[in-house]
Amino acid sequence: MKSYIASSVIGLSVALIVGVSLTLKTKKSSDVMVLYGNVDVRQVDISFRVPGRVEGMLFQEGDFVSQGTLMGYLEKEPYTDQVDEARAIVETFQTSLTNADDMLKRREGLVGDGGVSQEDYENTLCSRDTYISNIKQAEASLRVALKNLADISVYSPSDGVILTRIREPGSVVQQGEPIYTLSLTSPIWVRAFVNEPQLGDI
Numbered sequence: 001m002k003s004y005i006a007s008s009v010i011g012l013s014v015a016l017i018v019g020v021s022l023t024l025k026t027k028k029s030s031d032v033m034v035l036y037g038n039v040d041v042r043q044v045d046i047s048f049r050v051p052g053r054v055e056g057m058l059f060q061e062g063d064f065v066s067q068g069t070l071m072g073y074l075e076k077e078p079y080t081d082q083v084d085e086a087r088a089i090v091e092t093f094q095t096s097l098t099n100a101d102d103m104l105k106r107r108e109g110l111v112g113d114g115g116v117s118q119e120d121y122e123n124t125l126c127s128r129d130t131y132i133s134n135i136k137q138a139e140a141s142l143r144v145a146l147k148n149l150a151d152i153s154v155y156s157p158s159d160g161v162i163l164t165r166i167r168e169p170g171s172v173v174q175q176g177e178p179i180y181t182l183s184l185t186s187p188i189w190v191r192a193f194v195n196e197p198q199l200g201d202i
Contacts, residue, residue: 033201037192043163045178046071049151052078054171054179061165065156065182072167072179074152083149086142093135100128160184 052074059065107121164181167173194202 033198035192035194037190040189040191042184042187042189044157044160044182044184046154046156046180046182047176047178048072048074048154048173049175050074050079050148051174052152052172054167054169054173057165057167057169057179059162059165059180061162063162064185065160065162067156067158069156070153071156072154074173076149076152079145079149079152082145083142086138086145090135090138090142093131093138097128097131097135100124100131104128154179156182158182158184159186 054072055075056073058071065071104121104124107124160182162180163183165179166181167177167179173179
């Protein structure tokens with residue numbers, strides 16, 4: 001009789017342990033929701049703002065690049081030549097303006113005495129003003145040339161991974177033509193599809 005009671009107690013204990021573990025496992029699994037969907041990867045096409053011949057491509061497919069990292073650059077010489085030319089034009093107009101200022105000052109003193117006609121004085125004044133306008137235009141052209149020179153290098157706009165290396169050194173590219181495709185590492189979005197009965201659990 002004692003052995004029967006002992007075996008009954010052991011059987012009940014085992015049944016109780018199994019029941020509790022199944023209950024806990026069921027409760028734990030009910031906290032997990034399995035969803036199906038897609039990870040949306042955001043991509044950026046990396047390109048130059050100016051045309052030219054590609055001289056350097058610094059990364060391969062699969063490489064990680066951090067924001068602000070130099071990724072590639074074009075041949076420099078054509079753009080440095082443009083900057084030198086624009087600077088020379090500015091200097092030429094500045095020299096001409098200096099001469100026009102000197103002539104205007106001399107004629108200002110003579111126009112009242114009749115040594116220089118009013119027409120000659122006004123022509124000199126107009127010439128001086130023209131050189132001032134020419135300098136402003138030349139300085140604007142110089143700023144454009146300097147900006148173009150800066151744009152022969154392209155930098156990573158964000159942290160990411162190189163998905164595609166589209167061009168190689170020696171290739172001639174047009175403005176805006178992609179040389180890399182960059183996959184952004186942040187933010188990453190997951191598009192999931194939820195069954196209607198599960199909507200209340202979210």
